[in-house]
Amino acid sequence: MDASLVFTVALKPTEIDNECYDMEICSKYPLELYENAEKIAPSDSGSLKRIEHILGKEGQYSGFGFSHSTTQFDAGPVYSKYVVLNTMEEKLRAQARLQGRIEAVDSKDALERVMVTHLMPDIIGNTRAFSRQHFRCTKCNASIRRIPLNGKCPKCGQDKIILTVNEGGVRKYLGIAKKLSVEFELSDYLKQRLELASQEIDSVFQNEQPEQKKLAEFV
Ligand SMILES: [Zn+2]
Numbered sequence: 001m002d003a004s005l006v007f008t009v010a011l012k013p014t015e016i017d018n019e020c021y022d023m024e025i026c027s028k029y030p031l032e033l034y035e036n037a038e039k040i041a042p043s044d045s046g047s048l049k050r051i052e053h054i055l056g057k058e059g060q061y062s063g064f065g066f067s068h069s070t071t072q073f074d075a076g077p078v079y080s081k082y083v084v085l086n087t088m089e090e091k092l093r094a095q096a097r098l099q100g101r102i103e104a105v106d107s108k109d110a111l112e113r114v115m116v117t118h119l120m121p122d123i124i125g126n127t128r129a130f131s132r133q134h135f136r137c138t139k140c141n142a143s144i145r146r147i148p149l150n151g152k153c154p155k156c157g158q159d160k161i162i163l164t165v166n167e168g169g170v171r172k173y174l175g176i177a178k179k180l181s182v183e184f185e186l187s188d189y190l191k192q193r194l195e196l197a198s199q200e201i202d203s204v205f206q207n208e209q210p211e212q213k214k215l216a217e218f219v
Pocket of ligand 1 (some may be wrong): 062139140141156157
């Protein structure tokens with residue numbers, strides 16, 4: 001994670017991100033945990049003490065156990081890789097590399113999940129948004145429903161009005177998604193979904209130039 005940007009002085013445990021409630025606060029893991037893991041039991045089975053169990057109770061602020069000591073509790077990256085890496089492709093490749101090294105991760109499945117939960121909704125959502133979009137003034141950022149007849153921004157009078165969703169935004173992740181799905185041999189189902197999305201996008205953006213014919217050609 002990144003260095004914090006916001007600092008909260010008064011902390012209410014019931015108002016924090018509820019992902020933290022699953023954090024275990026025991027000092028060592030019991031054998032039961034490993035036995036349950038072997039049986040692929042649900043992660044909340046077993047008797048591991050978690051934050052969730054002490055919420056709203058006395059002791060909700062202190063006395064948390066931990067398994068590994070450190071000399072500096074906030075030592076770590078100041079910037080996450082997500083910020084340091086520039087393009088989405090670099091980010092996905094870095095993730096795939098890391099996943100490849102972890103035996104517990106099915107890297108194909110993990111990559112496919114990223115595609116299905118992040119890239120596909122983005123591609124499909126932006127395609128949809130393209131046809132329902134507004135226009136925007138490049139000078140004052142005013143958003144308008146339709147281009148005014150005089151072609152000028154009704155707020156500041158400037159005549160450069162652009163689309164809020166453009167072709168680049170719609171196609172942004174399509175190329176990467178297709179490339180990686182082939183390279184990492186992801187499922188045919190995903191590849192076909194990408195292909196269909198791609199065809200739909202082409203149908204929106206590829207303008208077939210009308211061809212003018214001479215009357216004589218039909219005679
Ligand atoms: Zn304007």
